[in-house]
Amino acid sequence: MTVPITSLKPDECRPLPDAGLGALSTERGNLPLQSVDVTADVAGLIAGVEVVQGFRNPYDVPLEATYIFPLPDRAAVTGFRMEAEDRVIEGLLKERGQARADYDRAVSEGRRAAIAEEERPDVFTIRVGNIVPGEKVLVRLTLSQPLPYEDGAATFRFPLVVAPRYIPGAPLGDDQAGDGTAPDTDAVPDASRITPPVLLPGFPNPVDLSLTVNVDPAGLDLREMRSSLHVVREERTGEAATVRLDPGERLDRDFILRLSFAASTSLVLVPDEQERSAGTFSLTVMPPEAPQTRAPRDVVLLLDRSGSMGGWKMVAARRAAARIVDTLTSGDRFAVLSFDSVVERPERLPEGLAEANDRNRYRAVxxxxxxEARGGTELLAPLEQALRLLGGAEPARERVLVLVTDGQVGNEDQILERVGAGLSGARVHTVGIDRAVNAGFLGRLAMLGAGRCELVESEDRLDEAMEHIHRRIGAPLVTDLALKAEGVDLVAGSVTRLGSLFSGVPLTVSGRYSAQAGADGAALTVRGLAADGQPWERRVAGTVSANAAVRAIWARAHLRELEDRYAVGERSLEQAIVDTSLKYGVLCRFTAFVAVDTKVVAEGGPQHRVVQPVEPPSGWEPPGAPAAMPMSFAAGAVAASFGGAPEMLASDAGGGAVSGGPAPGGPPPVAGGPVPPPAPAPMAAYPAPRPRGRMFAPGRGSARPVPHPLDAVRPQLAAELDRLRAAESLPAPVRLSLLADLGSRLAALAVYLGGHAELSALAADLAEAERPGADLPGLWERTVRLLTALTEDPGGAGAARRPEQPRTRRAFWKR
Incomplete structure (x- = not known):
């Protein structure tokens, strides 16, 4: 039987008949991307996915095609294959520089080749070289992804378009890292790798999109399936179900399927195939009941009002922010910061944190x-300001930072490097509002702040999401979590972040184990402190499984943690990241999959290169509405995607099918100028040549004074010292708990500083503060003494200055 699943908002997502991403009609033919086929097999809380991209060469010369596309940010890419004619070439995972060298050599020699690279946790690039005239090449990606679960529902989210991102900073003078529409800057040194050209709305002949989700409840009671943003159909066969997209859907927004069922506490152990005495575990623990009381809170709300937030997103963001303010009580304090290129606060609220009384809440709302939406997304400054506001909170108050944004920025690494350490001192919750949200970056911010990331793809979804956020803002149910193993030994450094237990959200943690006698009879006990200060624990017996996806998903999560540590300054981790990626066969930013054919098909290599333009995301304001137009739209350029083919640009521009390139010898178009009126044939992409298509903050230069490494963290160290002095009269168990929490934050600060011997040593000792026999007076005195020295002495009691080191290797995205 086949029955329809009603979309949450049919009027907003029903496809236009002639719109979409795909073939660009010219005298020479079409754009290379012909089809995208996604097949997902969902079993419980894990999905195995195969993505097949079909490229066709409509030209009469060999072609190299480039496609910048998204994948789920928590997915582990474990397989890559190229198929052409009767040949099947399996991809190999290699260090990124080596993979590029192999690809470039094969293409120059006239052999077919393909390479897959990760630019961001959810942005990837595929290049396919030497597609001969008239030939179709298929590229297959295999991946596994976990399904987030909360409040009785799991979510399968598959992104389908890379949204334009704000690119701050001053342009760099060296070679560009990629072929995108924005130049590399000092804030985003790989901007040209994450900014594909963008098609104008209404462009005909979309890519043939096929998406199928096969759902196996795996013994769970599947009560309901809901599709958001797309029209789908369901086919039932016993307990299993298959969901398919209706034909004609476009690659312009995320696909989202919510599955309602009751999850349970479980421990899965997957032994390695080659060595059965080692393996990977995945633990899920359901939270306890929520208490009726909570601690007072200090809340800073950051609201993104930049140009990319125009239209329905700004309406939803205002509603979300107002709902957060309304949840505050008289015992709380708060601040509201709205930002684009500048940071603004409500005029009638006092400086600092205001009391959350009725009058102040009304003024904030x-x-x-x-x-209204306007300007660029300068996210770093408001984050730094919010952390300063929260730095003086009293120990008994819960410190909370809530960020409402679409996250469409390119300088993720710069932001993590500057504020990553400080995020550990507050509970950070992110609310991502978009139909093509930057989920990877928002999830990383929430993870560093031990908070939650809530994604909102429509106004209909907002109320449900805000109910979740309302609970997140409150104190967690269980903190200070730790694991105790029975029957197996946990491998040091392999366990993913434990975080805290929140209402409605199960704890999910994974890692590696060793067991001489096998994993049968193994168990894990989770221990922590409940909200009332009493010990809490839950013992979970293990079940042995052969599900290889558990190992891949753990490896991706472990690599993501290593990459985040690298981003905040721990550069020595690069080789460990490469080794881990290669050992477990999971793609990361430091490695790449490459598939190289042995057959020569194009003497001299490709004579034409095309970067596939992508759709503007659904729900984004079109050009012509300056207040809401994302700045990156004005920077999009199809000229960059046709490098090496000026004759094509010249011949096509007259027909109106392609825009952005002058005839040879003609004057260059003005970057960011008005969009031309529609021609008889639809415009293909937003005009402006790449060298002029940058976005950067006015007046920002590349030359900046180099501060002392401690300058950035000294205010936080002073705040930590104030909290300790204010807590000197508290009971011993409470003070030990405070020291243990402080140890985790000091460890993060030491990493941020690029290494600090005394902070690292103290952090290690404080991490053991709650163990039996801890020397409370000695630890307390030692901590106060070191923090005092670091906050008063610019050199800081042996502070480690970061020496100038010559760069012996190029950045991994430029090798």
Whole structure:
């Protein structure tokens, strides 16, 4: 039997008949991307996915095609294959520089080749070289992804378009890292690798999109399936179900399927195939009941009002922010910061944190109601300001930072490097509002702040999401989590972040184990402190499984943690990241899959190169609405995607099918100028040549004074010292708990500083503060003494200055 699943908002997502991403009609033919086929097999809380991209060469010369596309940010890419004619070439995972060298050599020699690279956790690039005239080449990616679960529902989210991102900073003078529309800058040194050209709305002949999800409840009671943003159909066969997209859907928004069923506490152990005494575990623990009381909170709300937030997103963001303010009580304090290129606060609220009384809450909501989208997404400054506001919170108060944004920025690494360490001192929750949200970056921010990331793809989804956020803002149910193993030994450094237990959200943690006698009879016990200060624990017996996806998903999560540590300054981790990626066969930013054919098909290599333009995301304001137009739209350029083919640009421009390139010898178009009126044939992409298509903050230069390494963290160290002095009269168990928490934050600060011997040593000792026999007076005195020295002495009691080191290797994205 076949029955329809009603979309949450049919009027907003029903496809236009002639719109989409795909073939660009010219005298010479079409753009290379012909089809995208996604097949997902969902079993419980894990999905195995195969993505097949079909490329065709409509030209009469060999072609190299480039496609910048998204994948789920938590997915582990474990397989890559190229198929052409009757030949099947399996991809090999190699260090990124070596993979590029192999690809370039094969293409120059006239052999077919393909390479897959990760630019961001959810942005990837595929290049396919030497597609001969008239030939179709298939590229297959195999991946596994976990399904987040909360409040009785799991979510399968598959992104389908890379949204334009704001690119701050001053342009760099060296060679560009990629072929995108924005130049590399000092803030985003690989901007040209994450900015594909963008098609204008209404462009005909979309890519043939096929998406199928096969759902196996795996013994769970599947009560309901809901599709968001797309029209789908369901086919039932016993307990299993298959969901398919209706034909004609476009690659312009995320695909989202929510599955309602009751999850349970479980421990899965997957032994390695080659060595059965080692393996990977995945633990899921359901949270306890929520208490009726909570601690007072200090809350800083950051609201993104930049140009990319125009239209329905700004409306939803204002509603979300107002709902957060309304949840505050008289015992709380708060601040509201709205930002684009500048940071603004409600005029009638006091400086610092204001009491959350009725009058102040009303003034904040009144300010939020007047906000409109404008400007660029300068996210770093408001994050730094928010952390300063929260730095002086009292120990008994819960410190909370809530960020409402679409996350469409390119300088993720710069932001993590500057504020990553400070995020550990507050509970950070992110609310991502978009139909093609930057989920990877928002998830990383929430993970560093031990908070939650809530994604909102429509106004209909907002109320449900805000109920979740309302609970997240409150104190967690269980903190200070630790694991105790029975029957197996946990491998040091392999266990993913434990975080805290929140209402409605199960704890999910994974890692590696060793067991001389096998994993049968193994168990894990989770221990922590409940909200009332009493010990809490849950013992979970293990079940042995052969599900290889558990190992891949753990490896991706472990690599993501290593990459985040690298981003905040721990550069020595590069080789460990490469080794881990190669050992477990999971793609990361430091490695790449490459498939090389042995057959020569194109003497001299490709004579034409095309970067596939992508759709503007659904729900984004079109050009012509300056207040809401994302700046990156004005920077999009199809000229960059046709490098090496000026004759094509010249011949096509007259027909109106391609825009952005002058005839040879003609004057260059003005970057960011007005979009030309529609021609008889639809415009293909937003105009402006790449060298002029940058976005950067006015007046920002590349030359900056180099501060002392401690300058950035000294305010936080001073705040930590104040908290300790204010807590000197508290009971011993409470003070030991405070020291243990402080140890985790000091460890993060030491990493941020690029290494600090005394902070690292103290952090290690404080991590053991709650163990029996801990020397409370000695630890307390030692901590106060070191923090005092670091906050008063610019050199800081042996502070480690980061020496200038010559760069012996190029950045991994430029090798």
């Amino acid at each position: 009144e300010h939020l109601a007047r906000l």
